[in-house]
Amino acid sequence: MYRFVIRRLMLAALTMFVVSVLTFFMLRLIPGDIVDLMLSDFGYAADRDAILRELGLHKPFYVQFGEWFGGLFVGDLGQSLWTGNTVTHELGRRYPVTLELSIIALVVSIVLSIPIGIITAVRQDTWVDYALRSVSIGLVAVPILWIGTLVVTLPALFFGWAPPLSYVPFTEDPIKNLSVMALPGVIVGIPLMGGTIRMTRAMLLEVVRQDYIRTAWAKGLQPRTIWYRHAVRNALIPVLTLIGLQIPFLLGGTVIIEQIFNLPGMGIYMLQSLQNRDYVPAQTIILTFAGATVLINLVVDLLYGVLDPRIKYA
Amino acid sequence: MAVEGTRAQGAPAATRLPRRARGGFIGLVTRLFTEKPLGAVGAVIVMIMLLMAVFANWIAPYPYDEPHFSDALQGSSLSYFLGTDFIGRDLFSRLVHGARVSIVVALGSVTLGSILAGLIGITSGYMGGKFDTLVQRLVDAWMSVPPLLLLLFVMSILGPSTLNVTLVLGLVAIRESRVLRGAVLALKEQPFVEAARVNGATTLRILVRHVLPNVMVPIIILASLRLGQVILIEASLSFLGYGVPPPFPSWGRMLASESRTYMEIAPWLAIWPGVFLSLTVFGWNVLGDALRDLLDPRMRGTGGGYRSGS
Numbered sequence: 001m002y003r004f005v006i007r008r009l010m011l012a013a014l015t016m017f018v019v020s021v022l023t024f025f026m027l028r029l030i031p032g033d034i035v036d037l038m039l040s041d042f043g044y045a046a047d048r049d050a051i052l053r054e055l056g057l058h059k060p061f062y063v064q065f066g067e068w069f070g071g072l073f074v075g076d077l078g079q080s081l082w083t084g085n086t087v088t089h090e091l092g093r094r095y096p097v098t099l100e101l102s103i104i105a106l107v108v109s110i111v112l113s114i115p116i117g118i119i120t121a122v123r124q125d126t127w128v129d130y131a132l133r134s135v136s137i138g139l140v141a142v143p144i145l146w147i148g149t150l151v152v153t154l155p156a157l158f159f160g161w162a163p164p165l166s167y168v169p170f171t172e173d174p175i176k177n178l179s180v181m182a183l184p185g186v187i188v189g190i191p192l193m194g195g196t197i198r199m200t201r202a203m204l205l206e207v208v209r210q211d212y213i214r215t216a217w218a219k220g221l222q223p224r225t226i227w228y229r230h231a232v233r234n235a236l237i238p239v240l241t242l243i244g245l246q247i248p249f250l251l252g253g254t255v256i257i258e259q260i261f262n263l264p265g266m267g268i269y270m271l272q273s274l275q276n277r278d279y280v281p282a283q284t285i286i287l288t289f290a291g292a293t294v295l296i297n298l299v300v301d302l303l304y305g306v307l308d309p310r311i312k313y314a
Numbered sequence: 315m316a317v318e319g320t321r322a323q324g325a326p327a328a329t330r331l332p333r334r335a336r337g338g339f340i341g342l343v344t345r346l347f348t349e350k351p352l353g354a355v356g357a358v359i360v361m362i363m364l365l366m367a368v369f370a371n372w373i374a375p376y377p378y379d380e381p382h383f384s385d386a387l388q389g390s391s392l393s394y395f396l397g398t399d400f401i402g403r404d405l406f407s408r409l410v411h412g413a414r415v416s417i418v419v420a421l422g423s424v425t426l427g428s429i430l431a432g433l434i435g436i437t438s439g440y441m442g443g444k445f446d447t448l449v450q451r452l453v454d455a456w457m458s459v460p461p462l463l464l465l466l467f468v469m470s471i472l473g474p475s476t477l478n479v480t481l482v483l484g485l486v487a488i489r490e491s492r493v494l495r496g497a498v499l500a501l502k503e504q505p506f507v508e509a510a511r512v513n514g515a516t517t518l519r520i521l522v523r524h525v526l527p528n529v530m531v532p533i534i535i536l537a538s539l540r541l542g543q544v545i546l547i548e549a550s551l552s553f554l555g556y557g558v559p560p561p562f563p564s565w566g567r568m569l570a571s572e573s574r575t576y577m578e579i580a581p582w583l584a585i586w587p588g589v590f591l592s593l594t595v596f597g598w599n600v601l602g603d604a605l606r607d608l609l610d611p612r613m614r615g616t617g618g619g620y621r622s623g624s
Contacts, residue, residue, distance in 0.1 A: 146588030252462030
């Protein structure tokens, strides 16, 4: 068990290292950098070399990389090339927004889609099953950028009501905060639901065909007991993996929804830095998201062992 | 020599189709329409979108970039089926041409992606050893980052252009090289591969003549499942301003926030691009699912339908 965790943690660290190397060098291999932009658009300094020295970009690539990567370990995530603010400071203000969105999305998608998945399996091949399954296939196809746009524009037209678009931190006013965040959170969760519903149904139908379920029926147990105590518990384990796999897509969704609902989260920060060709924050955000994904998948793997005692990690 | 024969007869059940589409393509289409009604609906939607893309110049009543300033923000009428946008461009014409942009980018990137995933999956699986370990760590790294973010990053470095979007979206397929690698791992232990090696076939020949034909079906299935996803990501990139650049009409960009003020006066601008986008993605998704079930039911759960674009 401990050896498994340590091995996985080392692998995770390696993955993160590869991600940081890739993003760092991808960006510096390609011309048209921030220096030209600063020089041409803003007359920031007398000449190119002066700016380069100012920003520390005159050093060789590997030295820059070493400094940036080394800094990550001591909590120094680098500096925005434009504002000079540290990325740590900027992210500290913004990560709660993205985190809250993700949590709302995950909770909503799980709480809604697992019961729906169970219903479709229990009522297999009835109209309830067909209707709910059609909806779940549809949900995957409807892009959140569209739902978001509709929700922001149409109610104003038809009901004279618009969703609130001014963010309030949770610590300041929890109720106001939730009234702003609930809608975008739910929207990010919608595309995740399709997959979870289908997976729950498929797994449940697989489980109920097994011998021990037939034994349960033969013993004359209540259908309710069979479904919920014997079948569902076992069917949900693989669904966990799917939820782990959905994390990167969930985080991608927050970028879009933050843009639509004007929420000051990491996604908007990323877009702003890309617009200014300020790549240090962008790299750090990518790395943060990668870290979150790797960590959550590790947790999912460990939960597997807890939920199913047959699985042992050597 | 006997090598060719060995491949055909000795092909393992695990990599061969259980019931290879009777009567080839026609048989497959027949089975799609008789056994998979939902997949057939998808096929019809996809066909309509393809026809719109090919014949866009004839179907669209106006050029996509022709402004009619005096008719700006009009609702549906006989001259403008679905209304006009803020400078009076015909929405229907823009949507039809948008289908062309969307399909060209999607087909191009999916083709590229299949080649990329095939190359990575086959070589990594067949070579094994240090090469495999190295490549798989790179794939790990790729899979840990939200695809939309990484593509945004690359697009902002390269600059928005239709060609760049197509190239960059090809990268989405890297995730799926895992499935192909798994298939190749099983394949390379098969007697017919060994026989080819004993016969003195070079590695390249084994890969191209013996391994590749046996993973073509998964490659095709993965490609059809990826199409909807790629269309969604293209729309998302364009929506955020890093995809298909103006003046080309992209469904994603038509929904972008710049035009949000107009949408409150002219709701059709917010509705129709999304309808076209969702229908197309829906069509490709259910068609891909049906193709997978018909061609190789064992591939259930390897992606498709379970993933959204963002």
